[in-house]
Amino acid sequence: MRITKKQIAVITVLNIVIAGLIAALIFWRTPRLAEGGGTTPDDDGDNGTVVTAPPHEKLRDPQKGKVKEIAFETRLMGSGDESVVFTFSAGGVTYIFGNAVVPDYDFDSSGGYMCRISSSGEILGFTYFDGKLSSAGVVEGGFCAAAVVNVGTDDEKSYLYAVGDDGTADRLSSVEGTVVDVMTVDSKKMAVIAAIGEGTLKLTEFTRAGDGWALGSSTRISNVLKLQYFDCYISRDGYVISARAFSNPRYDAIVFYTLRAGGDAVPHYYGGNDESMVRPYAVLPYDNGYIAVCDKSGEAAIVTVDYGFTSFRRDMLGFQFSGAQLLELNGKYYACFVDDNGGITYELDSLLNRKTVSAISGSRLGAVVNMDNPLFVCTTASAVTIKDGADISVSLDIKDCVINRIIKTGYKEMLIVLTAKGGGALSTPTGGADVYAVSVKV
DSSP states (O other): OOOOHHHHHHHHHHHHHHHHHHHHHHHHHSOOEETTTEEOOOTTSOTTSOOOOOOOOSSOOOEEOSSTTEEEEEEEOOSSBOEEEEEEEETTEEEEEEEESSSOTTOSSSEEEEEEEETTSOEEEEEEOSSEEEEEEEETTEEEEEEEESTTSTTOEEEEEEEOTTSOEEEEEEESSEEEEEEEEETTEEEEEEEETTTEEEEEEEEEETTEEEEEEEEEEEOSSEEEEEEEEEETTEEEEEEEEEETTTEEEEEEEEEOTTSOOEEEEEEEEGGGOEEEEEEEEETTEEEEEEEETTEEEEEEEETTSOOEEEEEOSOOOSEEEEEEETTEEEEEEEETTEEEEEEEOTTOOEEEOGGGTTSEEEEEEEESEEEEEEEOSSOEEEEETTEEEEEEOOSSOEEEEEEEEETTEEEEEEEEOOOTTSOOOSSSBEEEEEEEEO
């Protein structure tokens, strides 16, 4: 039988209608992904009803702590390894500056961020910076943050931002090199220190001008050696910058530069070649000068120098180590030398009389905080331990913890800002490492 064109058209339309009905039936009976990546069943237990999951809530209340020692936990989450650069607390608000690797979950972009958290742990808001945050500090009117863009390219640049305590951020200017420190000089002035390549540091002053900042004088410090910046201090005659000056494998020294912004920098070295090599790990000012924890010819040493840099003294401790840090609390100094087996910590008074802190022998000292008397916060790969004298006050199951700041918030209460990869005391991170602000009772 021959089919006419009219009959072909009718058959075609019927086929389209039938196909549409079949597709609709399949679509109706097939489970669909809700927002957030899961299927949502209906009231009958069937997966046919589509329910859209609520969006990720960034401004949220804290979680209750997973263990009794933690009152609450605020977690800044992302699928990468988030980090903290600087933390400050004022007026009941904690300001956390750091970097996110991936723009997801809490973070709208990769690179620098500032998060504001209330005293009760509520997330109040986020601020983002164009580039990777390299430094931040407190200045008149709020904060100053520095971010690097186009890292590792010929077009790498650093920018300064003036950041208000309400989270507003205004770009100030570009800066040569990578900013390693931002510091308040006085109510009208700040200093910015940048590293340019491996052997140059540059200090630049900025002066408060109305609601903004005006560029002031600067001094450039160049050395044929590599320079590892430690700190900058305000002195009666200007500034003192401490650094490590080295050229592997034959030269290592502490160097102090004295300078005024706009003038020449004068170096003061301790260390040198071969048997005179001194590798510094940290430097702090003390009542009569400066103190450093060092490696002297493979042995742990504490080195001091007067403010005039005329007399250096070293105390050899008689053992080898792999790293060191120096902390200060209430006029006492804590020199911690660590190795694969833990660490040895010495307490030094203002006259540099030294005694071993036996309560934390074998531990890596992460921080010292004043809670009526000093509390020692120690870290291992799997735990954070808070010790008071010879007693263990708190032991927390926290994995790969890096402590950025500890803030006393009340009687026997502290807020610890840290990064970690989870552990039984914390909620599971969304990526490699999340940022946590945890209120701990001791």
